[in-house]
Amino acid sequence: xxxxxxxxxxxxxxxxxxxxxxxxxxxxxxxxxxxxxxxxxxxxxxxxxxxxxxxxxxxxxxxxxxxxxxxxxxxxxxxxxxxxxxxxxxxxxxxxxxxxxxxxxxxxxxxxxxxxxxxxxxxxxxxxxxxxxxxxxxxxxxxxxxxxxxxxxxxxxxxxxxxxxxxxxxxxxxxxxxxxxxxxxxxxxxxxxxxxxxxxxxxxxxxxxxxxxxxxxxxxxxxxxxxxxxxxxxxxxxxxxxxxxxxxxxxxxxxxxxxx
Ligand SMILES: Nc1ncnc2c1ncn2[C@@H]1O[C@H](COP(=O)(O)OP(=O)(O)OP(=O)(O)O)[C@@H](O)[C@H]1O
Ligand SMILES: [Mg+2]
Numbered sequence: 001x002x003x004x005x006x007x008x009x010x011x012x013x014x015x016x017x018x019x020x021x022x023x024x025x026x027x028x029x030x031x032x033x034x035x036x037x038x039x040x041x042x043x044x045x046x047x048x049x050x051x052x053x054x055x056x057x058x059x060x061x062x063x064x065x066x067x068x069x070x071x072x073x074x075x076x077x078x079x080x081x082x083x084x085x086x087x088x089x090x091x092x093x094x095x096x097x098x099x100x101x102x103x104x105x106x107x108x109x110x111x112x113x114x115x116x117x118x119x120x121x122x123x124x125x126x127x128x129x130x131x132x133x134x135x136x137x138x139x140x141x142x143x144x145x146x147x148x149x150x151x152x153x154x155x156x157x158x159x160x161x162x163x164x165x166x167x168x169x170x171x172x173x174x175x176x177x178x179x180x181x182x183x184x185x186x187x188x189x190x191x192x193x194x195x196x197x198x199x200x201x202x203x204x205x206x207x208x209x210x211x212x213x214x215x216x217x218x219x220x221x222x223x224x225x226x227x228x229x230x231x232x233x234x235x236x237x238x239x240x241x242x243x244x245x246x247x248x249x250x251x252x253x254x255x256x257x258x259x260x
Contacts, residue, residue, distance in 0.1 A: 003028040003063055003172055003203050004049070010057035011044050011227075018044045020227035021058065026172070026220075031194060031204040033218035033235075037247055041227040042207045043085055046174055049205075050082050051075040063171065076105050079171035083161040083178060085207070089149040095160050096145040099135055102167030103128035128167075135163040139193055155186035162193065166202075173197060175206040179213050191217050215239070223247065 002025035011019040018041045026032045034042050047053040049060050051072040060068045067075055081102070089098050106128075136142050139159040144152060149160060158178055165173055178194075179187045187210060194217045197204055208214050214221065214235065221238045223231040225247040231238055238244055 001028075001064070002026055004205065005061040006045070006049070006058070007061065008058040009045065009048055009055050009060065011041075011048055011053055012056045018227050019048065019055075019224075022224060022227070022229050023058075024222045024229065024232060026203060026205055028171075028203050029198070029201060030219045031198050031206070031217050033214045033221040034205065034207050034224065035209075035214060035221055035238075036224040036230075037250075040224045042224060043176055044227075045224070046082065046176055046205075046207065049075075049174065050080060073105070076168050076170075079169070080174065081165035081168045081170035081172070082174040083158070083165055083176060085176040085180065087154075087157050087161060089157060089160060089164075091150040092148060094146050094148055095136060095141055095152065095163075096132055098149050098160055099132040099163045099167050100128055102135075102164035103131045105168045131169075132163075132167055135166045136160075138166065138196070139163045140189065155182045155190075158182065159190070159193070162197075166197070170202060172203045172205060175204065175208075177207055177209065179208055179210045182210075187213055 004026040006022055006024055008021045008023055009019055010017065010021060022045060034045060036042055044053065048055050048068070051067070051070050051074070055068050059066055062078060062080060065078065067078065090101065133142070133145065136145055139162055141156060141159055141163060144156065149157060152160060162175070162178065179190055182190060191213055194204060218235055221233065221235055222229055223238060223244050230243045230247060231241045
């Protein structure tokens, strides 16, 4: 059974249909890529999965449960974590504190327990700290725990967002342009991190314009253009798909650096 199923998903912004009956399924354990030209509707699809937007039609089924309409924090607690196209960290907090904010999503202690510092709350806090340090190490930022988020390089800030998302213990990790702003060396390190995330049994759904990452990291791809799915298949099939090539060649946006 698929871990995630999008069924005829629709999102309108006023008169603009940004997502137009998009349907696809992500199998558990896969690294799955969602690609398409600038403005195609990719981030909007992610926002529909994570509860940031409510669809105007269609369904999002995660792990057998219909999740559209649920609050983002509820969706996180079900096992969906994400990073953002535009980095959203607590800039003035340390790297460790940022990852702890992810770990805290899983804590059950209420505010009264937190105030009273019950043994249960102290134990949970200790576990959260251990988890946060483990995830920082996992992305290679173990020695930057005390560095303020805005003191990290851009590439490391992207890795910190991944560590924070992992600290929520997701089944599905959603990455919106994780290599955005990274140099070649950082991108290679990211590809290796994604492979290790997969090896942990976590399913990955990513948006990326860097085609070398997409081709190396993803097992399956869906391509959207103007909110509609235009192709779906293995990376080597997508690479030679006429519709896909036309969609990319047709874009005149200079920022779109996609090239196969
Ligand atoms: N909150 C919003 N309000 C109005 N229009 C929006 C909103 N969010 C996105 N759009 C529009 O929806 C369309 C799809 O945008 P989206 O950000 O999903 O594209 P994208 O595929 O992620 O593009 P990029 O590769 O540039 O990040 C665009 O035309 C965009 O201007
Ligand atoms: Mg986007």
